[in-house]
Amino acid sequence: PILSAIRRMKSRKEDHIILQLGRIFWEFILAAWRLLFAIIPPHQIAHGWISFICSLAFITGIAYVVTRLTRLIGCVT
Structure with a gap:
């Protein structure tokens, strides 16, 4: 025990x-x-359009990086 x-x-x-x-x-x-x-600006600036566009750009960039990584390791996308 x-x-x-x-x-x-x-x-x-x-x-x-x-x-x-x-x-x-x-x-x-x-x-x-x-x-x-x-680094995305607050939504109070320009009624949120700048933060919306920055967010879309970052999401697109992340999707691009993930796609490149999956192609690199041989995953089917």
Whole structure:
């Protein structure tokens, strides 16, 4: 019983470390995403048309990058 409890504690610590590393990786990816879309101007300027056009341009750019990546790895688009 004591050995199994120790094994469970080690397993929980390892799971915690893996979860923390996953969280750090995910935050790194999201930081780039947030910085990219942070430069879109607020919707109060020009009744939102500038932010609408910028958003469409960014979405188009992301779709282009995803399409290029899928072609690079051989996925069918």
